[in-house]
Amino acid sequence: MEKELRLIDVNKKYKLSNKDYFQALYDINVEFEKGELVSIVGESGSGKSTLMNLIGGLDSEYTGQIIAGGQDLSKLKEKELDNYRKNKVGFVFQSFNLISHLSILDNVTLAMTLSNVGEKERVEKATKILKMVGLENQLKKKPTQLSGGQKQRVAIARALINDPEIIIADEPTGALDSGTSLQILEILKEIADSGKLVIMVTHSEKVASISSRVVEISDGKIVSDRRNENYQKNASTFESQNLEEDPSKKGKQKQNLSFWSSIRLSLHNMWASKVKNFLMAFGVSIGIGSLILMMCFSSGITDFIDNTMKSYSNPQIVTITKKGEGNIQDVMQFNPFTDEEKNELITGINQYLDEEGISFELTEDDITPGFGMMAIATGAKVLYNPTGEGYGDEFSDPIPNEELESEAIYYLYSVPPYYSETNIIAGEMGSATGGLMFTQGINNLVGENPIGKEVKVTFTIRVGNNSRPVEVVDKICGIMDTSIMSNFMVLYVDYDYLASIFAEEGVSDSFAPTTYYIKTDSEETTKAINDYLFSTNKYSGSIEDQLEGMFTSMSKTIGTSLVVISSISLFVSAMMILVVLYMSVSERTKEIGVLKSIGARRKDIKRIFSSESFLIGLLSGIFGIIFNLILTGVVYLILQNTIGLAPISYRWWYFAVAIGVSLVISVISGLYPASKAAKLDPVEALRRE
Ligand code: ADP
Ligand code: MG
Numbered sequence: 001m002e003k004e005l006r007l008i009d010v011n012k013k014y015k016l017s018n019k020d021y022f023q024a025l026y027d028i029n030v031e032f033e034k035g036e037l038v039s040i041v042g043e044s045g046s047g048k049s050t051l052m053n054l055i056g057g058l059d060s061e062y063t064g065q066i067i068a069g070g071q072d073l074s075k076l077k078e079k080e081l082d083n084y085r086k087n088k089v090g091f092v093f094q095s096f097n098l099i100s101h102l103s104i105l106d107n108v109t110l111a112m113t114l115s116n117v118g119e120k121e122r123v124e125k126a127t128k129i130l131k132m133v134g135l136e137n138q139l140k141k142k143p144t145q146l147s148g149g150q151k152q153r154v155a156i157a158r159a160l161i162n163d164p165e166i167i168i169a170d171e172p173t174g175a176l177d178s179g180t181s182l183q184i185l186e187i188l189k190e191i192a193d194s195g196k197l198v199i200m201v202t203h204s205e206k207v208a209s210i211s212s213r214v215v216e217i218s219d220g221k222i223v224s225d226r227r228n229e230n231y232q233k234n235a236s237t238f239e240s241q242n243l244e245e246d247p248s249k250k251g252k253q254k255q256n257l258s259f260w261s262s263i264r265l266s267l268h269n270m271w272a273s274k275v276k277n278f279l280m281a282f283g284v285s286i287g288i289g290s291l292i293l294m295m296c297f298s299s300g301i302t303d304f305i306d307n308t309m310k311s312y313s314n315p316q317i318v319t320i321t322k323k324g325e326g327n328i329q330d331v332m333q334f335n336p337f338t339d340e341e342k343n344e345l346i347t348g349i350n351q352y353l354d355e356e357g358i359s360f361e362l363t364e365d366d367i368t369p370g371f372g373m374m375a376i377a378t379g380a381k382v383l384y385n386p387t388g389e390g391y392g393d394e395f396s397d398p399i400p401n402e403e404l405e406s407e408a409i410y411y412l413y414s415v416p417p418y419y420s421e422t423n424i425i426a427g428e429m430g431s432a433t434g435g436l437m438f439t440q441g442i443n444n445l446v447g448e449n450p451i452g453k454e455v456k457v458t459f460t461i462r463v464g465n466n467s468r469p470v471e472v473v474d475k476i477c478g479i480m481d482t483s484i485m486s487n488f489m490v491l492y493v494d495y496d497y498l499a500s501i502f503a504e505e506g507v508s509d510s511f512a513p514t515t516y517y518i519k520t521d522s523e524e525t526t527k528a529i530n531d532y533l534f535s536t537n538k539y540s541g542s543i544e545d546q547l548e549g550m551f552t553s554m555s556k557t558i559g560t561s562l563v564v565i566s567s568i569s570l571f572v573s574a575m576m577i578l579v580v581l582y583m584s585v586s587e588r589t590k591e592i593g594v595l596k597s598i599g600a601r602r603k604d605i606k607r608i609f610s611s612e613s614f615l616i617g618l619l620s621g622i623f624g625i626i627f628n629l630i631l632t633g634v635v636y637l638i639l640q641n642t643i644g645l646a647p648i649s650y651r652w653w654y655f656a657v658a659i660g661v662s663l664v665i666s667v668i669s670g671l672y673p674a675s676k677a678a679k680l681d682p683v684e685a686l687r688r689e
Pocket of ligand 2: 048049050170
């Protein structure tokens with residue numbers, strides 16, 4: 001009859017260094033049959049565990065042959081050896097080696113989970129086996145809630161779950177008191193009596209005396225092999241239970257650990273160290289949250305420019321100002337064109353249009369002058385008399401108005417030709433004979449309805465080294481909505497009216513066009529003229545254009561710096577995940593050994609660890625979104641309350657980016673720890689204390 005297990009000339013050497021070996025087993029020749037309860041005895045260090053690991057397919061570095069159930073283990077591929085461990089042998093360890101974060105039921109069914117057996121079948125079978133070892137009421141408990149004897153019963157149930165032919169128990173009673181030891185031994189005996197081969201390592205004479213055969217090892221050699229003639233084979237409860245599987249289902253066991261099972265296992269493990277995982281996800285979420293904030297800024301500024309600028313521009317008007325030198329405040333101050341400069345401009349444009357073959361000919365008639373300056377640069381203020389009695393000569397007591405002085409106007413402008421009645425949101429346009437138009441900020445100064453109220457505006461014109469005050473006293477005739485400029489306090493005055501004010505004040509020599517508006521015949525001409533102006537590097541466009549440019553470059557600067565900052569923080573996050581997962585691999589070495597002993601493949605272990613990093617990524621992404629919403633809210637409030645403008649907009653896909661980026665980071669960071677876990681040597685892993 002074919003023996004269940006045969007070892008032929010087995011030699012095992014442990015490699016100590018490149019040159020040194022330690023031989024742990026010498027020429028082992030031994031055969032075992034089904035139904036035997038074998039005790040392996042021998043002094044510590046004699047090679048018992050080494051032998052068990054070879055038989056169990058955990059260690060494949062040996063010479064000679066081990067033939068189990070007709071299979072020559074030395075010829076099996078890694079995958080086949082995994083299957084051998086999964087289906088043909090069951091391990092029981094001295095220190096139980098249960099996975100502490102899994103319930104008893106999950107510990108027992110783990111080997112089936114690895115084979116992707118359905119939950120119903122798993123639970124049914126595990127319940128049945130746990131009942132046989134006397135633990136039918138403990139399914140939901142965790143290993144720490146059991147006594148040593150109970151834990152060892154769970155381990156036995158786990159070893160039996162895939163109905164193996166061979167049970168290997170390395171000092172199964174070593175950690176138990178003698179009474180409990182006997183109970184465990186009883187169970188192992190029953191298993192043997194049901195027709196399985198049970199090989200156990202023991203130090204106990206008593207345990208050995210109960211077994212059917214005692215093999216003694218000394219210094220790596222079998223020194224005696226005795227059969228117990230008095231061994232009584234009993235009727236076994238294990239025999240009466242039908243552990244046979246439906247043969248049609250056996251084929252299915254080729255399947256790997258499923259995605260959902262690995263997620264479930266990872267969730268259990270993550271829950272077991274929830275504080276660590278929570279903190280880690282929180283750490284990652286800071287990077288993710290700031291990344292999204294950056295994107296919100298960038299789109300917010302784009303939206304702001306789009307909404308406020310684009311809808312106002314007139315494609316057939318070109319705005320030309322002189323490009324100032326120096327800082328932005330100098331640029332926006334009073335900087336008028338001289339007559340020569342004007343002529344040079346006209347000639348230049350016409351020449352360019354000619355060269356480009358555009359038929360438009362620019363004449364004086366197409367040009368409208370404009371005046372504009374950044375009033376705040378030189379000092380300007382609006383005074384308002386709440387009694388409604390007006391200013392002029394009667395204005396003698398500035399004290400009640402003092403608080404208004406802080407509300408300076410930012411810009412003084414003649415009304416550009418591209419603004420019309422449609423830009424008036426209250427009141428009406430001013431004319432050549434009078435009327436002041438403000439942007440909405442004036443409401444803060446004079447109350448809800450400013451139309452018809454009289455104000456005094458003073459500002460300073462600087463010509464060369466001379467500063468000259470100009471004073472305007474007039475009624476507010478209209479409130480304008482003027483694109484981007486509405487965000488500033490701007491006073492718009494009709495160009496001719498402004499000229500007459502300067503004349504009246506005796507400073508008409510300080511009044512000259514700072515801006516020219518050209519009415520073109522087509523968008524094409526507009527574009528050509530703009531191209532020319534740009535190429536000269538001597539002119540800029542309207543204040544709106546300049547502000548748009550400023551905002552765009554600002555958004556780019558903010559964007560890049562935030563990208564840099566968030567990349568650094570994302571990199572730090574990645575390192576953090578890597579370190580934490582790496583440490584978790586060390587912490588779980590024993591668990592990985594157990595998983596391997598019950599037939600987990602490298603792939604399965606990789607999958608368990610990868611799904612953990614996947615889950616950490618998912619969690620971090622969700623935390624990142626929450627963190628971002630809070631952060632954005634705070635930033636929005638701060639900006640609104642300080643500069644009155646918070647260019648922040650969301651796109652729905654930013655949230656997808658948050659989840660995506662955090663998944664990518666954590667999955668990539670998890671690759672190395674996962675592959676390290678998968679490569680762990682099971683024998684070493686199990687030997688680890
Ligand atoms: P037992 O289980 O009988 O106490 P082991 O099988 O664990 O003994 O060990 C047998 C011998 O092999 C011991 O001398 C031990 O030091 C040695 N040994 C075990 N594992 C290794 C290893 N990984 N590297 C080197 N020597 C080892
Ligand atoms: Mg040992």
